[in-house]
Amino acid sequence: MHIRRHRSRFLSALAVATVGVGSTVFVAQAAATGCAVTYSVPSQWDNGFTANVNVTNLGDPISSWTVTWSFTAGQKVTQAWNATATQSGAQVTARSAGHNGALATGGTASFGFNGSWTGSNPAPATFAVNGTTCTGAPVTTTTGSPGGPTSTTTSSSTSSPTSTTTVPPADNPAWGKSLPPADAQTSMAYDIVAKADGTGYSPRAGECSREIHARYWTYGPDGKVYPTWHPPRDASGCSFGHEHGDDPRTSDLFATAKWPYFGYTSEVMMSSNPTGAHRHEDHVGHKVLAVNDSNVIQGDNGTSFFPPQGTTIATCDILFKFHQGTHSPDAFTNNVHELIYNNRCTHKDDNQVTEARFTALIPNGRPGGFGATDCPGPFNNRFTTVGPAVPADSPSDTRSLGRLITDASCVQAIREGKTHFEVITGTDIPFDTNDLHEFWFSDVSVTTPQLTFAITPLFYVLNPSRYYDASKPNKLARQVDLCYDGIRGDYCDAVRRITGQTGQQVAWDDPRSPFKGTLREYRAGGFKVRNSGPTAVYTDVYGRNASTTPFNGSIRQYFSGNHTEQNLFVRGATRDYAANAADRIHSPN
DSSP states (O other): OOOOOOOOOOOOOOOOOOOOOOOOOSSOEEEEEOEEEEEEEEEEETTEEEEEEEEEEOSSOBSOOEEEEEOSSOOEEEEEESEEEEEETTEEEEEEOTTTOOBOTTOEEEEEEEEEOSSOOOOOSOOEETTEEOOSSOEEEEEOSTTOOEEEEEOOOOOOOOSOOOOOOSSOTTTTTSOOOTTOOBOHHHHHHHSTTSSSOOOOTTBOOHHHHTTOEEEOTTSOEEEOOOOSBOTTSOBOSOOOBSOGGGSTTHHHHOSOOTTHHHHHHHHHOTTSOOOOOOGGGEEEEEEEEEEEETTOOSOSSSOOSSOEEEEEEEEEEEEOOOSSSHHHHOOEEEEEEEEEEEETTTOOEEEEEEEEEEEOSOTTEEEOOSSSOSOOOOEEEOOOOSSTTOOOOOSSOOEEEOBHHHHHHHHTTOEEEETTTTEEEEOOGGGOOEEEEOOEEEEOSSEEEEEEEEEEESSOSEEEOTTSGGGEEEHHHHGGGTOOSHHHHHHHHHHHHHSOOOOTTOTTOSOSSOEEEEEEEEEEEEESSOSEEEEOTTSOSOBSSOOTTOEEEEEEOOOOOOOEEEOOEEEETTOOGGGOOOSOO
16 A cells, blocks of 8 residues: 655744724724734645644624635645635635634634645735734724714734633533532543542643543443543643644534543443453543545545545545554554544435444554554565553454554664655655654444445554654653754754753653644545444444444444445544644643
């Protein structure tokens, strides 16, 4: 299988407009307008880049937004998410999607895009929202009849947008506000986070307290309390130091899927087999992806970073949670990780809806070790055996490439100046710290006489904080430490600049380190559902032993749709979840 790599670059840019605003209306009224826009480039490679845009409404509530700006160096938008983007010459227009158009006063919406550039890639100088040039401060304009007096007052508030959200939850009014009821039964996953034993959440000085963190909970299918998604910062302003990816409330599937219940599969395993080996994953590794209206292109097989041009055969909404920590030695041996998968696709030929809601500990390759990445490459079948997996009965996935984790041989290739072929540039280039990345593949299927369900998701982390080195304690080494040994790469150039400016060495868990597992490309991948039987199907925690009736230790799954078989490859998104430095995200994450 050939995978088109894209090069990440540790570059960031911030642009906030500085031009004033005025308006004239012909009915006596007072209207507040105003906006702030944060623009960042978390990833840049030869001739391509990824940008994130945060839009904050500083005026009266709006029901939809249109952001406009002009590029100054010939950049082009090639693909956008969470907004519809068009470009005419240098002028770009990004319109809100259905789920993120309404913004209350102080509300923030985010979208992103991939683009191309040549020569240079400067940030736009100004932005406008709904025709109002953004100044970072609200403006109140009072007008009378035509020709009447007009006065304008500008607020002194210039506070920057935060990543906290104000959308009310759908089913848990206590989310983020209070602890569970005193008589509620709690899960092991929740106890690990909430109890003061230091194994789940251990706040640093200045970070949110354990009690604040414990307010972010939800009920699981078993009625127990589970930890769930929370923003990088609490509404009070304190930071948690880690992130869980996309806000699930932005998904069109949230009304059905509700809050993801972190650690549910481990609880089912423990409850059904209390004397057996159990898998309890660390809290910070739970990551959420939410993508609405993802176009599935005919003939797309996922081998290129950008989707091909062609006919759209389906449109899909994706909401899933996957456990992928890239800071600990856990994945060196343990191949099963919790996936909560929600995908709903509408086929274009007949508008039939195909949907799956699937929760399991899915295998990523073989237990007891991991496979090799493309550094020193190419992708091959080399498998490094490390030790026994937990649980001992972890199933093996031999259809996919499994977990591909960087090891010391990649570091040696960088030191020796070895090169590899870069698809985007069409040239041989040296390996560097951008190649210290991880790919996690899986191939999952559930079948009964009436059901065929298959998915092939891919989880790709460009900036993990660990790599494998058999000579180190726990066989784990830190990328950031390589930066003080002259190793090549943009990430390490940034680390060395910090040390040059401050005189301080950057530790692996320092918020300033670029190696923290926050720059991720998640793809839902291949997707197939054909079900002529009941929509409720029960499996064990590994997604096996499918039955139409529940059994001890089973998980209820949902599969709907019987469309004529199509090869659907569902794209996901590339995000930098540490784009806002104020979130103070650091490893472990």
